[in-house]
Amino acid sequence: MPRLNLLEETRFEKLPVIVYPDMLSASKNVAKRIADIIKQKAAEGKQAILGLATGATPVTVYNELVRLHKEEGLSFKNVVSFNLDEYFPMAPTAAQSYKVFMYKHLFSHVDIDPENVHIPDGALKQDDVAAFCVAYEQKITAYGGLDLQVLGIGRTGHIGFNEPGSAPNSGTRLVSLDELTRSDAAHDFGGKAGVPVKAITMGIGTIFKAREIILMAWSAKKAEIIKKAVEGEVSADIPATYLQHSDHVEFVLDTGAASALTRFDTPWLVKDCVWDEQLIKKAVIWLAKTLNKPILKLTEDDYNNHGMAQLATEKGPVYNINIHIFNKLQHTITGWPGGKPNADDSQRPERALPAKKRAIVFSPHPDDDVISMGGTFIRLADQGHDVHVAYQTSGNTAVWDDDALRFVEFAIDLSKSQGIDAQSLENLYNKMRGFIETKQPNQTDLAGLENIKGLIRKGEAIAGARFVGLDDAHIHFQNLPFYDKRKVSKEVSYEDDIQQTMQLLQQVQPQQVYAAGDFADPHGTHKTCFDILHESLKRLAKTEEWVKDCWLWLYRGAWHEFETYEIEMCVPLSPEEVERKRLAIFKHQSQKDRPVFPGDDAREFWVRAEDRTSETAQIYNQLGLAEYEAMEAFVRFKF
Structure with missing residues (x-):
């Protein structure tokens, strides 16, 4: 994949980025690119070797691939897949297993040969993991390497489960999970305590050998880490920044995930802007915060030295701009969120009438x-x-489970103290205790x-x-x-x-x-x-x-x-x-x-x-x- 010709608008971006209006359109594009590789390889009589990711990010891509298979005849018979990672320890049949995930969202719905599906084994004895990882690498190499590696990105900047501190030449291995990564997974495990502390993951070196790499990210939740990965310095603290060294990578984002990139967040730093009211307000507040100055003290030099000369020229003088934005902010403040009765509401955020809403x-x-x-x-x-x-x-x-038990214990004691039959409550309590003692992570409660x-x-x-x-x-x-x-x-x-x-x-x-x-x-x-x-x-x-x-x-x-x-x-x-x-x-x-x-x-x-x-x-x-x-x-x- 050729590098993007970096225009002035993208000069802060250190790798190619394509932004789509929403997750669905972006996912359909990625699915089409995967389908094109599969069909091209099939036409050549070859296998398509795909590196696949799990988590919420690729689900819509897999949904579209399933649709292409069912409605447009896309065959997966020539596909060999290698998954990025798996929790450790993790039974292959557990609800949180990535094997369960892949079959649920993709493999059970297409005609891939199960023998061609490769997922790290989270059920191994720990002493056997190192040998498994070597074999996993050798198997990828034996197939001629990955044609495409699909990635998501975690809020720590991890790709796969390559957490901060991972080496750029690392291979498949057992790793410890970052606390933030475990916190983000807590909902899948019924709380952070149930999240494994380790995982088996392809290494960054393994990912780099892929002939094409697509990293996807959706929603503003990922915007901050995307900005660091795309515009920041290469650092082991954010493993995704290593991708800046690849000539075969592309980031595919929706508008939310891209929102913190300079060209979207502070566009006046990279291009001339169409200065509407909202953009003027955003830029002036940004300038005041950047310089730690009150709005009314901003000067023409402040504007000119921080990419806002165009605004000063088109809408100035700057003091008039400052007064206008100051007044706009002043008018947002109200002690009457339901509207102030008998008051002029033309400059207030809420209507005066009706007085009682x-x-x-x-x-x-x-x-x-x-x-x-x-x-x-x-x-x-x-x-x-x-x-x-x-x-x-x-x-x-x-x-918490024990809080629920405590409330039922109180109800039982209350019933007994009032001479009320508490047997049904005691039966419920015993069922609850028995269930909780054997409860699995994220298992639905009785x-x-x-x-x-x-x-x-x-x-x-x-x-x-x-x-x-x-x-x-x-x-x-x-x-x-x-x-x-x-x-x-x-x-x-x-x-x-x-x-x-x-x-x-x-x-x-x-x-x-x-x-x-x-x-x-x-x-x-x-x-x-x-x-x-x-x-x-x-x-x-x-x-x-x-x-x-x-x-x-x-x-x-x-x-x-x-x-x-x-x-x-x-x-x-x-x-x-x-x-x-x-x-x-x-x-x-x-x-x-x-x-x-x-x-x-x-x-x-x-x-x-x-x-x-x-x-x-x-x-x-x-x-x-x-x-x-x-x-x-x-x-x-x-x-």
Whole structure:
């Protein structure tokens, strides 16, 4: 594959990158390229030797290859495959096994000869692994090497399971997994404790011998590591940077994964721009942050020396630009998230009328409401708006087994103390204990155990909403069915979820809807819950007049805030309101201290939430605006 002719726009990129509008179009392109290799080799009477990857990234590629096989006659009879890696130890029949993964998503649906399928054996004795790895390398060499190696990329920058510190000439071997890699895999294993600490992986040297290498990445979740891999210095700390030395590599990305690359993130540094309002706002805020200066102190030299001379020339003088952007930011700040009654709302983020609005906060998990927008939630209730909250899923997977047992033990003791027959509870308790003692990683809970965990989260959510100031009639625990269905199959219908959400919206008929806007993980619960809500509103908009007056505000979770230039409403919190928000979060006792799925951030949820909102306040202050204790940010979504 020839190297990309680097234009000025891509001058920061050290290897070829092609960007597609979305994951599906990118995946279809990669699948076509794989199919072309298979067909070309077949026409030559040769075998196509493919290096294949696992994980969420290649699934849509494999889906398209299956379609090509079933609908267009693509044959895999001449294909020999070598998989990149496998957890160790790992039984080949385990749900988390990459052998199970490959047969589920590809091999069981095409006509490949099972004898031509090669996957590292995670069931070996450790003493036998070294010899297996040598044999794996020799087998690849005996077939003449890989025609194509397909890769994903982990957030540590690993390719295969070549973690930071891997050597560029490394071969197939047993490796230790990075803690971040294990955290990212936690959901597949029912928690991080169940994730193996080792894996067998092809080495970077093995990958480099492939005649063609395609690395794929989807969604903004991968944007940061993609930028480092594409634009950063070659370093053992980020193994994917070694690919900069290959003449046969290409990165295939969707717009989310590419979003942090210079040509998309700060395009004024590499080309002339069409300066619309949003880009001007982004550039001026970036310049102020880069120079650590208030917006109103930025000078013409600052613009000229940082790639923004075109903006200064076309839209200047720069002080006028500064004043305009400063005012735009100032107008995002409001202590009246439901709108300020009897006030001029022409420069405010929300409408003044109606003075008392019907609002509903949609919370994907039972604690997202108070963690992500607890201060605004409290403010809406205090200011007399008709506020509802809808907890979209049960959140039952995020409760520890021993917490569930403890609650049933309490119920048994309570029954006995009140002279109530507790035998049925004791039977349930014994079933739960027996199941938990033999429970496998990520195994679906017994229905009774699942229900107890859901009730724990429900009770905590109700306590939190009552603390905010809602009565029980305004608290809705939806328990959308997709959440439990997806534990059994990734292919589920969301129609029941949509219908249930439409009914609730029709019941409330809100003027304001608040929803989680964390879309980095396209398969995550937050994104799924938003898609259900969005589809519900779109359908209702066709027949319901009230939807025309309904505004949808997005909030972010505990980890990351919206970029400053994106924020359209920012609600300042006093120290007392920060304290009240913290106490509301504390009602979710099962999520305090050490949650089941903590991610890669060791801070408790309430600490993450407070740090995030105080950082937003600090940024506004740094840009020259008023200094507040904390600020919660929102973006309006126009549907």
